[in-house]
Amino acid sequence: MNYPEEKNTYIDGIPCQYLCHVEVTKKAGTVFPAHYHYYIELLYALSGSFLVYLNGTYHEFSAGDMVLINSREVHQIDATAADGGSYICVRFLPDLIYNGMSQSHFELKYLLPFVTEQPDYEKVIHAASLSDSLIPELMNEIIRESEQQNYGYELAIKNDIGRIFLWLLRYWQKSETEPLLVNQTDLNLQKQLAPALTYMLSNYEKPILATEMADLCHLSYSYFSRSFHRLMHMKFNDYLNSIRIREAEKLLISTSGSVTEIAASVGFCTTSYFIKLFKEQMYVSPKQYQKLLAQ
CATH class of the missing domain: 1.10.10.60 (Homeodomain-like)
Known part of the structure; x- marks a missing residue:
């Protein structure tokens, strides 16, 4: 089945790195029909109960629970309580965490669980696991900063998103889900391509050929090209x-x-x-x- 893509939001022609709001519904029913987008999305339920459809599976979440929706992951949200409910919605581009240009490519491994299909880790983290964390405070702080727009609020929101991102990674690691190790093939490719990625970041102003980078990595050109596309999701x-x-x-x-x-x-x-x-x-x-x- 083909699902509609929700396009990125732009202000004055510049892509919005993040979007946040409180979604309020007064009755049971579909809040958003099935769709997908490039944004990574976080939901934090404030009241009521909901179902979220994620790539073929329904998950329940209610007040105090947080949901992670990956970049390009098909999802639908339905309110199940008769009187509806509300949740905080925070969407952010993967580039906000890792843009591949100004940061070390080694940090890419931290982004992989948010942009690839990895079913082995929790997508709905329930209130009991969040009660002693900063997640409720951070999600509410993002909304306050967005509404009040005090000086530097954009930096505050980006920092809060980064702290949530880090909390998720450490939560999975402590719970022995270890999403970073799910796709061992990609991690191996990262090591193989590391010389080329490092060289490109430091010498982008020079003429650089894929054949030269394949030689630098001691790989055949065809294997290098296929591997590069798999790991970076784009051609060299x-x-x-x-x-x-x-x-x-x-x-x-x-x-x-x-x-x-x-x-x-x-x-x-x-x-x-x-x-x-x-x-x-x-x-x-x-x-x-x-x-x-x-x-």
Whole structure:
């Protein structure tokens, strides 16, 4: 069955890294029909009882429980109590935790349980497990920061999401679920590709060929290409260009260099190709991006 994709939300052409609100329903029934999106989603029930459908399985959750919905995971939410209920909904892009460009690629292992299909760990964490944790406070704090919008609230919300993310990882590890070890193949690939990933992060402004990176990793070109796509969920050149685009973003808002100068400094051979890729990824031109962030 094909399910509708809910597209990312944009403000002034820039993707929102996170979205949060309190969902309130007054009666039993479907709150959101089956769909999926790129965002990782967290639900924290404040009142009532609900069913969440996650890729073919229904899970119950009620006041005090938290639900994790992976990136691109098909889900539907239904209220089961006659008088409805409410829950906090926090959605955030995987890039908020790990963008692959400004952080060590070794941190990718922490993101894998949130973006891949791994059925062996808890998706609904019940109130009893959360009662002595900071999760209830952090979820409510995210909503308060979003509503009050005091100076630096964006940083506060990102920090709170990061703390929840870390709590989940440690909770799974302590409960011996160990989601990070579920996909041993991907962890092995990460070690094999580490020399190439490290080199790309440090030398993105230089001409870099996939064949050269395969040699650096002592792998055949075909095996390297297949493995790279499996691990990074994109082709080699797409990943390299993503690094360059992210570095160009920083230069566009922190220097007075022209678009042509910035394109060349991050490794693009032509300005036109840089502008084309930038618009594909950011939905605005480099010049428009500069103007939006200068406002």
